Amino acid sequence: MPLFRKDPFGRAWVLISPERGLVPSDFGSVLPLPERSPLSPGNEREAGPEIYAVRPGASAAGGPGWRMRVIAHPAALVDSRNFREEGDHLFRQAVSSGYQEIIVEHPDARMTLDSMPRSHLVDVLRLYRERLALLAGKPAIRHVQISRNVGRAAGALFEHPHAQLLAVPVGSRWVEEEVEAAARYGTEHGGCLFCDVLRRELAGRERVVSHNEAYVAIAPYAAKTPFETWILPRAHDSAYTAVAANTLPLLADILQTVVRALNDALDHPPYNMLVHTLPAENDAHFHWHIELLPRLTQQAGFDWGSGFYVNPTPPEDAARFLREALALQEVRP
């Protein structure tokens, strides 16, 4: 039976409507990946100005020999030092400023988040933390985000696995909604909304996809898209920059587990991965987390521009399907 579900983390209502049917994987598979890409070693000059690189063999900056590389986004913004809003009570604007970087996660264009060695992914996750801390500390920054777009249908600029970092001096609608929902919850019920949801999900288990000592992956109660999956740290903090070094291998584990489950269950779909975080640590209400959003269906019908979401896959079904995909992986020779 179709249900309306209220997103506890925002103001949206979602219509969970299995009757509408999932048209599976309209956008096809992101495989095969090319052997070489514009971000491959040897193409450094064209790929974009090098901001930072990990070079184990002490190779020269701007050339090959790197393990991970941070470059300026083609549409990089400008120094935020002189950010100033202009205008009045009707129209407000500001010269755009902020920081936009691309992290090339591995020299090999076919080395995806789930296929790269876990130890390499741990280094990538540590690099996210370092870059984010640096950008969050720039003047006037109000919003930071890490995103990974995988596949053209998910808006990817490159097929070569990469992440994007953004730090801007203006607020983001989704963070503001989540912060508002979490603050209201804190006032009305005490404590952290995310921690309480996590506790409830772990008690019920029907929407849990995977979990380990430090992280839990769930299909959220009011999933807006089919197979939307969140990864939340058990330890409360508002910012990804606060992630403890000794939990990074566990984060790498659960990320690889979830992405492999999505790939097996949905044939390597395009997807977006978003790290929702505040720039500042130690906020009592906000709880950083990662959202994985496979792009399986075109938005259509009454959700277009209406502020509604229609999700044909109940999150309980998605979670069960992903758990089954994981069980099959385990029995595979």
Place this chain on the structure above:
Amino acid sequence: MPLFRKDPFGRAWVLISPERGLVPSDFGSVLPLPERSPLSPGNEREAGPEIYAVRPGASAAGGPGWRMRVIAHPAALVDSRNFREEGDHLFRQAVSSGYQEIIVEHPDARMTLDSMPRSHLVDVLRLYRERLALLAGKPAIRHVQISRNVGRAAGALFEHPHAQLLAVPVGSRWVEEEVEAAARYGTEHGGCLFCDVLRRELAGRERVVSHNEAYVAIAPYAAKTPFETWILPRAHDSAYTAVAANTLPLLADILQTVVRALNDALDHPPYNMLVHTLPAENDAHFHWHIELLPRLTQQAGFDWGSGFYVNPTPPEDAARFLREALALQEVRP
């Protein structure tokens, strides 16, 4: 120079970034339209249960001979009388209920909003008002909307021109954002935010696309997508149901003018048209209006799921381009 602009009607910031370039019309033209469609006369039985029809020749219900026809949406919801939210402070849900109707606007599948006779469009606009009033009066309804999806890339179910009506007992995120912005404005500055923006736009003119005695079409200051165009009534009211019968010909005029300008300038793009309205008339702050959103670009880069919008076409340029398209229409033989 790229600018951040704050949406005065919501919480979003838009990055107006002409440097990123508009990839024109990725989705192509919606033309040619088929001569016949599943909604054409003769297909009534398959098209869906008839709720209402205008039948000038007193033809039998459920058969051909209609001028306009209202049918149940294939995923129609159920009676809202027994709407009841269940759950607790974390998880709230309700059996989905409400009303979803399709208005087949003309028997001829090739008769679009801009190509149909103006007198027919006036009848269509009057029918919108009648159906909306009826649905807004059903029990527990909190949100109503009229939308037209034109072209598959805009989520259209059919190529045959049609509108969709939705009435549900849950709130819509976009209306809530607009209502909140308008209420805050009313408290802080007095009066109606929309009326004040309209006055400012008419004084400046650079974002005005077209206007007549009763309606004004503008490219909004913080346009979220290229060539986004709004039509606002000069007379303040919160609901489309309050539209005065004697202004319907003027509304038909400006709608046809704007859609023709978009078609000429952008080669008949897919688009969405949304009537933003409250179910209730006489709200002091909210001001009903129509939003036209051509679908020209795929969302990409940092807007995906981030709550940001990146618009490569400054609204001042879009408005000028559309005014030029209109001027060319006038000199055409």
